[in-house]
Amino acid sequence: MSPILMMKMEMFNLKENAIWIGGLNIDQLPHILILEKVWTHIWSCKTLSKIKSFLWRACAQCLASGEGLLSRHVSVDPSCLRCGVAVETVDHLLLECLFALASWFGSSIAFLVPASRPLKLYEFLSSWDSLFSQEQRKATETLGMCSFLYWFLWIARNDLVFRKKIWTPSEMFQSAQRAFSKFWAASSPHNQSSYEAPTALSPPSSWTRPPIGSVKINCNIALPTDFQVGGLGIIIQDCQGA
Template sequence: MGVFTVKSAYNLLSNLNLERAATGLSSSRVHQWELVPELVWKRIWSLQTLPKIKSFCWRVCAEGVATGDGLLSRQVPIDPSCRRCGANRETADHLLLECPFAKAVWLDSSLSYKPPTNQVPKFSDWLNSWDSLYRQNKKVARESLSHASFLCWYLWRARNDYVFNTKNWTPQEIITVAERAFLEFHATSASGHATTFTSYCASAATINWISPPVGYRKVNCDATLRNRSSKGGLGFIFRDHRSYQVKAISIPHHFKLAVRGEAIVIRCALIEAVAVGFANLQVESDCKEVIDYIHDQNQHPLYEFSTIISDIRRLSSSFDFISFRCIPRAMNGISDALARKALSIMCMTDWPNSTPWLHDLCESEALGCTHTIL
């Protein structure tokens, strides 16, 4: 009598499929999961993530997720369209990669990923495409894919809450919860490879500053404060998808708290962006406290800068798209230099593109610039 194992059952079923294919007895309908490369299945089960998320990713590739299209294919009388954007078929691929809501989550996350628009993205192809990053830096690829898996999971959670009228998540809420879960998972992982927000961002920083997509501007903001003094400096720089400087400004300013200065410089950058007419803006700062206050309206900032946070939220409505992201200080070098320059000037200075020291900094950062992490 033989001994049953899951492996032996898997091998038996695999052999039966091969035999049916060889004898021409297989079904005329080819399932999409049959075309998924073996590498993708291996990548799913080797993901550094929660078991339930591995299972979810496997079900996405195996066409086993209860989306509108998935339920309709199982003879469930249901409207298969996407509840968020109205697309005709709500597939798992659409839900995770194609829906405008999902694209906003990916673009605004620290991965700054932009799904392709020239074709309908497939989740299995997306997993397969990570090969190039794995070849460049396996550690960064492993951590980034782990982070991405949590974004996928919470996109699915948010979809279910939306469909069943439990909660209407915003893209930023998904990003915040997914990132927190990702960091908690790695901090408590039995493998011992604990990851903090700082170390994760430092890994991303090895790929350097990330340029915005075409049609967007990115502004990096920073503030500095002299020791035992209220004299401070603000600095921010706008750049386009080619990493070219669009506008770089230094402003001398008086404030007693560094965090207040970090909030003021973001407000100044938004006022400038509105004046210039930028419609799509990505805002980056190395002050996590201020970014958290902007994102979470349930948090109540200190009185000293609560009105500034309110101003930032009001100004945000002036844009077609705006995102706020905390980055490590190593990725915010030019705005830091602009803030320090403000300590030695008397009034606001709009630095021309030809300024030698600024030109050299921008050129140096652009040489290592990454247009997408994936």
């Protein structure tokens, strides 16, 4: 058991001493206490130490996002600099913004963030229990790849804020995949990563038909540099191209 959990609460006068995490009262963050498996996934994740620290700070709402700075009484516009519509929370930056959605879907993971309700980072991490119970190695590698995508989403955001450099989603997820592939090869020399980044996004020269009795779905997404409006195209065809 954690030494912190073994402490007797009567040692502290909770009425007189506020407990804060990332500048927020801990009563406002019950998931920080309840979901211990989130921290387990973070600290056991096969990734760089700095990315583990980043994920911990992201879940604890300690990042200097627009919302985070405003909560610390820093006079800033908390709106997302990319979409300009939503407040730049950590979850919006990493999972909800159009740039993040395009990056996750375009990556080799091809993760489609649910649109039914906002997805929280700690919920995403806690949901990995089922995958770990089925295929340990694949889950370990995939969670490591996800950690690099989160990290590069943060890098791309900071480049936009401080250097006015605009990354495209493809540049972001290809950079993340290349960095992860190098890390995975160095840490697992006998195992090649399943998430190798392509050298370039080059579509096939001709359409290949699916097997008889199946359909093939081709899709593409287009986003302007200001990410105000985007487009998604989907084509469904059978083996005869109909």
